[in-house]
Amino acid sequence: MAHLSESSNNDDINMNNLHIEDKKNDVRRSSVLDEGTLRENESESKHEQRLDALKNAYGIMLNSVGEDAMRQGLLKTPERAAKAMLFFTKGYEQSVRDVVSDAIFDEECDNMVVVKDIDIYSLCEHHLIPFFGKVSVGYLPNKRVIGLSKIARIVEIFSRRLQVQERLTQQIAQAIEEAVQPLGVGVIVECVHMCMVMRGAEKVNSRTTTSAMLGNFRHNAKTREEFLIIGRNSSF
Numbered sequence: 001m002a003h004l005s006e007s008s009n010n011d012d013i014n015m016n017n018l019h020i021e022d023k024k025n026d027v028r029r030s031s032v033l034d035e036g037t038l039r040e041n042e043s044e045s046k047h048e049q050r051l052d053a054l055k056n057a058y059g060i061m062l063n064s065v066g067e068d069a070m071r072q073g074l075l076k077t078p079e080r081a082a083k084a085m086l087f088f089t090k091g092y093e094q095s096v097r098d099v100v101s102d103a104i105f106d107e108e109c110d111n112m113v114v115v116k117d118i119d120i121y122s123l124c125e126h127h128l129i130p131f132f133g134k135v136s137v138g139y140l141p142n143k144r145v146i147g148l149s150k151i152a153r154i155v156e157i158f159s160r161r162l163q164v165q166e167r168l169t170q171q172i173a174q175a176i177e178e179a180v181q182p183l184g185v186g187v188i189v190e191c192v193h194m195c196m197v198m199r200g201a202e203k204v205n206s207r208t209t210t211s212a213m214l215g216n217f218r219h220n221a222k223t224r225e226e227f228l229i230i231g232r233n234s235s236f
């Protein structure tokens with residue numbers, strides 16, 4: 001019996017590992033087009049509840065830093081901050097499918113399309129401190145193109161969430177790939193992380209560049225090079 005239970009424990013452990021592996025793969029494979037977003041189609045009363053919860057939290061924060069939350073200048077601060085936080089995270093209210101649904105067009109275009117210098121403002125999920133910068137998105141169509149503004153909207157959906165820059169970059173690339181099914185996609189994100197500027201390492205001039213290359217942007221050096229030349233973001 002001892003032996004049996006020992007082996008079943010091992011099986012449990014192996015199963016757990018498998019689940020962990022499955023989960024990892026799921027994260028990589030799960031569709032960004034089909035994802036349900038956390039605050040999609042929320043009722044007004046649910047929205048009010050969120051606002052109230054955030055107001056309370058900001059009130060506690062003011063007291064916690066040693067301020068008098070009841071002094072005149074701070075009276076409306078919890079409400080303002082709560083509304084601002086819901087705005088900063090409005091990417092949880094929209095899905096990629098909603099945004100792109102009517103804006104994929106058949107088109108015999110086989111040249112690279114690049115939209116660059118798309119401004120982004122996001123929140124680092126580690127410190128809830130902003131990071132901001134520019135995004136460049138390119139793709140090589142395969143008989144279909146996407147409305148240009150929808151590229152900027154996809155960028156907005158993912159940047160207005162709690163993020164790390166690497167995941168943001170990957171999600172944008174994956175969304176374009178799933179929505180347009182092009183021959184390849186490239187995304188470059190260049191940002192200043194205020195958590196590294198205002199605190200912590202305090203490196204005022206540091207910038208972080210991340211890229212995601214899919215399809216022939218990954219496999220074909222010439223295509224990638226063309227994108228890197230055309231798609232270089234302007235300095236900011």
Ligand SMILES: Nc1nc2c(ncn2[C@@H]2O[C@H](COP(=O)(O)OP(=O)(O)OP(=O)(O)O)[C@@H](O)[C@H]2O)c(=O)[nH]1
Binds near residue numbers: 124163165196
């Ligand atoms: N990879 C990655 N790291 C990030 C991003 N935004 C913030 N970080 C990092 O997240 C890390 C969190 O590390 P911790 O050691 O847990 O936090 P910390 O003590 O506040 O770290 P310091 O910032 O070094 O003071 C820091 O190194 C941040 O620079 C991001 O978009 N991508």
